Amino acid sequence: MKLANITLAPTIRKYNKENLVHDVITGLIIMAVSIPISMGYAQIAGLPAVYGLYGSVFPILLFALFSTSPQFVFGVDAAPAALVGSALLGMNIEGGSKEALAVVPVLTFFVAVWLFAFYLMHAGKLVNYISEPVMGGFITGICTTIILMQVPKLMGGSAGTGEFLELAEHIIKAVRQFNMPSLVLGSVSLVILLVAKKLVPKFPMAVVLMVLGAVLTNMLPMTAWGIKTLDAVEPGLPKWNIPDFTVVPIREVITISLSVAVVIMAETLLAENNFAQKNRYRINDNQEILAFAAGNMAAAFTGCCPINGSVSRTAMGEQYQGKTQVMSIVAGLSMLILLLCGTGFIGYLPIPVLTAIVISALLGATEFHLAAKLWKVSRTEFFIFAGAFVGVLFLGTINGVLIGIILSFSEMIIRSSKPARGFLGIQPGHRHFRDLNESSQIHAIKDVLIYRFSSNLFFANVQVLQQDIEDALEQKKDTKAVILDASGIGSMDITAAERLGNLYASLKAQGVRFYITEHIAGLNEQMRKLGLGYLIREGCVRRTTHIALKDMGINRPYPLEDGVDNEERSASRKRVDNRVQEFVWAFGSNSEDEIEKQIARQIEQLKKSGDMEKLLHGSWSHMDAFDEDEWLEHLEEHLKEIVNISGKDERTLAARLEEHRQEVHDRIAQEHPELAQRFKERRHRLDEHLKERRPDVYELVISLRDNKKKEE
Template sequence: MRIQLAATIRKYDKKNFPKDILAGIIIMAVSIPIAMGYAQIAGLPAVYGLYGSIFPILIFALCSTSPQFIFGVDAAPAALIGSALVGLGIESGSSEAIAAVPVLTFFVAVWLLAFYFMKAGKLVNYISAPVMGGFITGICTTIILMQVPKLMGGTAGVGELIELVEHIGQTKVNLPSLILGGISLLILLVSKKVMPKFPMAVLLMAAGAVMTKFFPVREWGIQTLSAVEPGLPQFVIPDIRMLPMKEVVTISLSVAVVIMAETLLAENNFAQKNGYRMNDNQEIFAFSMGNFLAAFTGCCPINGSVSRTAMGEQYQSKTQLTGIIAGLSMLVLLLCGTGFIGYLPIPMLTAIVISALLGATEFELAARLLKVSRTEFFIFLGAFFGVLMLGTINGVLIGIILSFTEMIIRTAKPSRCFLGIQPGHRHFRDLKESHQIHAIEGVLIYRFSSNLFFANVQMLKRDIEDNIKEDTKAVILDASAIGSMDITAADQLEMLYQGLKKRGICFYITEHIADLNEQMRKLGLGHIIEEGSARRTIHIALKDMGYERPYPLEGGVDNRQRSASRKRADNRVQEFVWAFGSETEDAIERQIVAQIEQLKKTGDVEKLLHGSWSHMEELDEDEWLEHLEEHLKEIVNISGKDERTLAMRLEEHRREVHERIAKEHPELAERFKERRHALDEHLKERRPEVYALVEDLREKRTSGKI
């Protein structure tokens, strides 16, 4: 397990330097109120939050493989440590608390180091994007709700949704604080849209300090940060004897799990969003090293900070130089500029934090999931409300459970279909793909697109058994997507095999990788291979049955070989149907609408009538013409052509299509008549006036009047 230091700073691109410097300074400034507040929640004096924003951040920046994630004193570990102190009977802010917190932090670092050696980072690979999105949005929303009372002139809340809402409701509103915070938030949100690269946060902080200096801000009830004595933290050795070891181990384990899970999930979320890779296991090592330094400087456990990272992303931070600048500038501030801290209005700083967190939420992902996958949408909501209602650690557990549940559901209900063949062709395709695909007479060909295991094997059996007919002679399982099977699946496959055998139906398993044969032998299905029922391809299985090309198709459909030119035309048609599937009709309509828009520009009716027919076979071409008839009046209005003339041309072309079908595909002629009737009924329903005109033309042509 080789550690690569300064991974994101090697081969540094100088053009990123101004962005990293600016982002680092802004993150340092934003960290002041956040870190001081969370240090107090953890039971330490506020200044320890600033101490935790120097050396732990620096070591994390050197060890991390994430180019943008920022470490810092954060909500979840601080809250867990604060509640642990209450459970241990230690008063917040006391000398006993100052001695006890570093002990807990030290053992958190030990646990994280153990997770590193156990390579626990791999667990994140099993967390899906909806879970990550819901988790990060839940954290952001929780922190925003924690910060809202500070906009109103109160103190930050703690706990979960109910406690946070109650705290907001009980907060006494200071109108000047609310106005200042609200205006600051509005300015930040507008500037993010109008001029996203402008460092508005820096300008607001400077304006806030100036306002405090020259106006009676404190007299208006607007709180400012507490003044801090200058100086750096003292290095200490945690006294592990002062707390009961049993409590220390259990408390530190829970905090370490939260830090690992929350930070890795958040880091991976940003990595996916911004298109880079990182080493999950080295990140855990970085967490551990950061917390060791936090322990030796007397601080509470340190966590990855979504709010600071979101701020860095807003100002286009590119590498961990941002974290180094944030740590070094905090060091300089503690040595030389602590007087500045006391001039910063808390509502304004809170607005900066909330603005960054709003940018990190992923509600747009939820909206996308609602359109494409209801299941994943509810998984997003589960992770979101899990964090919001039950806290970070329970939210992590819910997210992991949801991810594994989703994975099992997907593999338990895989894609599957029955296969047939198109007349004149040799490739097997889904029978539902096109009306031109026909089943082979007496043969059931079934494709199952998943590994076979206890949760989905019954589906395979049920699909096959429910579709066997009286004339079925063989069942062929296309196992091209089956890479493995468990013992339950093997037993059920054996039962299916023996059941079919008793009914005189042959069973073949085909198209699978060679390793599956080895698995089948180990699972007791070697006799299937020995009896010749495991074949490399579907064609070989059919040949074993005595079927030679061209295969006989159900319904007596002609399957004679077509000319090369004819097959090329069919292939184009099937590519069109395959590409659009059930939306083929809508796709035709969209293309016609697009061509009508082009007609408005060119006036070229011939191109509209002939431009797209070459890639269609007869049945699809007839549907294209029917769609054109629906737009007849629109085409007439645009082109100025005579309505009856255009309608006559369309009908004439449809007649030619019918004649070609009767000549080249006599077996399809009857189906074409049925389809033609259905299209006419559709036209009659959608455009009755056009249908009346078409019927009139047909009658006149039949009577010989035209």
């Protein structure tokens, strides 16, 4: 399997220097807020807190190298950490133990392998089937979950874990034991951030608050007041090691790592696409999966837990106008410098201040405004949003996504089963068919039902089509034809094809003609494969509704019901209705073979009836002029066979066919002079074709033409 084309550092190429200041400041802020988040999630995953900082260096740098998203940030995050932590508990491994330090990198390695497999399988295309309400509900659910996790830290407690019920229980406990100085410091910081976001959105208030927090810790007895600060970390970089694959059964690791990889792919891709749509740029879903795999492989070799896209840090980057992955590179390199020579600073950062910064960013990433909009314009899509939101909040990330997808597909099926449809007519003096319900001036064509169905035809909605037509026939007993305007039908399934065949048989038994018109040529191929090719062969499938009416002998101006006058009101020249050959449109690359088959059937009919007129047109009466000319050319190839059956003189019959072809040419030259040259060039190609297949007939035809010229 070949790897797709990969572009390295796509968001940094042709870098605009004007973005540098914003990217650097944003990168520093992301590094700072990553410290408490990463350390906390590393502990949830069963690792020492410092591994959260290790996971914020090389994985972020590698992700930035491959990612096509200019603003998304990678890092140690909630969902993968919680899954790994619960997996360790299931294996009876104590968090922070030597065994945990050995097992977690193995899990991370196989997560990276799964993600690389997803990249090879182009699994990123699955995101195309997830609607905006699902994305909005999903991202809002994640943001709300993380906010609820962080709330206890504002009050001096620890971060919560789990879904809504567990988080609510943890918040209640934190309220009972809250620390007033922590609550005041955190609340004041949050208010300042929210006000600054409104008044001075471009000002890096988060950096100012972190510096002020460190100064206050150094000047005031913060610890004595019960205000927690981050734990001090020993300086030094992570060591690169190959994971020990013997510490845990591979079968168990593969199962656990698959679920983690699916969560990382689904959660991160959904969030990335959400930010991309909101900020009007495009990402390469498949290369993003490769970026996930690269970041997690780096995490595995540095002993870290699986790494995920971070909504909170991305929201922070968006707030402070980070424009490219330079901000991720700055965040990774500044974390590296911090680990080497600045870990002492970490111990001075107050947790309530950092928590307020995270919550402020997450509040800006929620999409409750989308829910309010959906409530006004589409209650169905609102409930899809709510389903994804509640699913994430109460059942976790992957279940929330699954609920949203199920709701989306259910809504799509329900909508497709009740498509836009209606019966068509014409406004007197006009030529275009329009919905009868559109205006009282639109009238149905006498004795004809024209029915438009605007949806792909499948098992869930074909009954609607059949019922509509049957109900209309009950009301109009004198109906002579039903024309299905299939311009909105792009495909049909086998159930729909069977029902359509039954409808045709029922109409035929009642003496009512049936046509399918206006659809794309590809639908004809589907119908042939589904066993409806006989409708095409019998002339029931026509390119336009006008041609179908003409086939019935109904010409413009069409007679309308109730004797309504429909005289043409324009003196403009007759419009060209048949610029495209119908046979090519209907049968595609098989058009020549199909003409031959139809002529063979007509020759068999000639043996029985002796009717030469039917032979000239076949079941496709009122053909396009180009089609008619080609039909006659094919008949010339069968000249000797027709002579033997009919008993007519060969030269007389050839002259009759040539005379008919000349009539077609004259009609084209008179009605549509702009097509005459094209018709002449095509006639030459057909002659060459005849010369190649039947040189004897060709010589006869040429001699007839020469004699005609001499007579003129």
